[in-house]
Amino acid sequence: MNEQALIHDAQQGNLDAFNTLIIHYQDSVYNTALRILGDEDQAADASQEAFISAFKSITSFRGGSFKAWLMRTVTNACYDELRRQKRRPTTPLEPDSDDGEEMDSPRWLADPNMTPDQKAEADELEHAIQHCLNNLPLEFKTVVIMADIQGMDYTEVATSIRVPLGTIKSRLARARLRLRECLRGFAELLPASFRLEEGNTT
Amino acid sequence: MNQRDVELLSAYLDGELKPSDSARLEARLKTDRELVSVMDDLRAARNLLRRLPQRRAPRNFTLTRKMVGQNPPMPRAYSGFRFATALATLLFVFTFGVNFMASQLAAAPATGMGGGGDVSSFAQEAPAAAEVPATEAPATEAPAELAPMPTQQPPSEDSVRSAETPTGKNGGVGNANGQDQPQVPNEAQVPVSSVWQIALAGIAVFGALFMLLIRQSAFRRWRSKE
Numbered sequence: 001m002n003e004q005a006l007i008h009d010a011q012q013g014n015l016d017a018f019n020t021l022i023i024h025y026q027d028s029v030y031n032t033a034l035r036i037l038g039d040e041d042q043a044a045d046a047s048q049e050a051f052i053s054a055f056k057s058i059t060s061f062r063g064g065s066f067k068a069w070l071m072r073t074v075t076n077a078c079y080d081e082l083r084r085q086k087r088r089p090t091t092p093l094e095p096d097s098d099d100g101e102e103m104d105s106p107r108w109l110a111d112p113n114m115t116p117d118q119k120a121e122a123d124e125l126e127h128a129i130q131h132c133l134n135n136l137p138l139e140f141k142t143v144v145i146m147a148d149i150q151g152m153d154y155t156e157v158a159t160s161i162r163v164p165l166g167t168i169k170s171r172l173a174r175a176r177l178r179l180r181e182c183l184r185g186f187a188e189l190l191p192a193s194f195r196l197e198e199g200n201t202t
Numbered sequence: 203m204n205q206r207d208v209e210l211l212s213a214y215l216d217g218e219l220k221p222s223d224s225a226r227l228e229a230r231l232k233t234d235r236e237l238v239s240v241m242d243d244l245r246a247a248r249n250l251l252r253r254l255p256q257r258r259a260p261r262n263f264t265l266t267r268k269m270v271g272q273n274p275p276m277p278r279a280y281s282g283f284r285f286a287t288a289l290a291t292l293l294f295v296f297t298f299g300v301n302f303m304a305s306q307l308a309a310a311p312a313t314g315m316g317g318g319g320d321v322s323s324f325a326q327e328a329p330a331a332a333e334v335p336a337t338e339a340p341a342t343e344a345p346a347e348l349a350p351m352p353t354q355q356p357p358s359e360d361s362v363r364s365a366e367t368p369t370g371k372n373g374g375v376g377n378a379n380g381q382d383q384p385q386v387p388n389e390a391q392v393p394v395s396s397v398w399q400i401a402l403a404g405i406a407v408f409g410a411l412f413m414l415l416i417r418q419s420a421f422r423r424w425r426s427k428e
Contacts, residue, residue: 148251173212180247
């Protein structure tokens with residue numbers, strides 16, 4: 001995929017070129033929205049809104065990391081969604097578990113060969129991490145999702161959320177420490193491999 | 203151990219430190235057990251997050267032209283029709299305005315001649331209305347003039363009143379003339395004739411119809427290409 005050529009064509013109004021970019025980035029965008037919002041339907045809506053908004057404003061993209069630019073669009077869409085939720089809070093229809101987490105079964109991107117036990121472990125891990133992410137302040141959560149879950153470098157994260165590099169470093173360090181503290185409370189829920197890792201590192 | 207050290211450790215794990223800062227930190231890590239412990243915590247949290255599996259997007263988020271409000275390219279004639287229609291509509295509205303203003307301006311001096319514009323003129327309008335038979339008086343008087351009667355007959359009260367009316371009650375008659383007479387020239391002297399107005403309305407309506415047809419045709423061709 002020649003990303004620069006596709007971006008150039010999309011800037012000329014070529015929707016097919018932009019749709020090719022969407023197919024390439026839609027999993028990253030959706031996962032970012034999912035981790036920020038913690039809800040699949042809202043994440044899907046925010047992702048769709050983000051892509052529509054991105055196409056309409058693609059002429060404002062002046063080069064650099066397209067992924068970072070796209071992530072800025074999706075985080076803005078998520079912030080809008082969170083603001084909307086604050087104004088009109090809703091109650092989820094899905095049954096909750098004892099710790100308040102929704103009991104949904106996630107669809108994994110890769111590894112269809114996972115055994116049921118492995119899937120259960122992955123579910124537990126995901127619920128624990130999502131719970132701890134939800135307890136973070138929004139600005140910390142966004143940084144840690146981009147850097148550690150999406151694997152973006154500091155410069156890309158700084159470009160995405162338009163804050164200085166030093167702020168990214170500070171927020172990421174504090175977010176990681178808070179997450180570690182929170183995840184300690186879920187030690188027995190975490191899969192054995194993670195518990196071993198915890199024992200090795202502390 | 204302070205917040206600055208935590209930031210350094212976090213950046214060190216991501217390889218975001220300058221080589222000189224890295225070397226300094228590594229030297230401290232060899233001796234400071236608390237620093238090592240915090241770095242292990244940071245690394246554990248980072249590794250957990252990185253091992254979090256990615257979800258597949260529940261559907262394709264590809265966009266349609268309708269979703270982004272994209273319109274098909276229009277032929278050049280479309281912009282021509284658009285300009286003509288807009289201009290004709292504007293002129294059509296303008297002609298109405300001009301004609302209305304002209305009729306108002308024509309009516310204003312007419313009322314000014316009769317009443318003089320002061321309050322007393324309004325007071326005189328009532329007698330004028332009450333003397334409606336005065337306008338009929340000449341009609342009844344006419345046979346008297348035509349008849350071969352002696353000329354020095356004393357005038358009746360009615361005829362005196364009618365004779366006085368034009369001079370003594372100028373307000374009343376003036377108003378009567380002002381109300382009736384200017385109407386005829388107003389309609390005849392409108393600045394823009396109704397022919398022009400009909401022509402402009404026709405251009406506007408037909409232009410809009412052509413635009414609609416061109417637009418529908420362009421959308422049909424565009425959808426068939428998708």
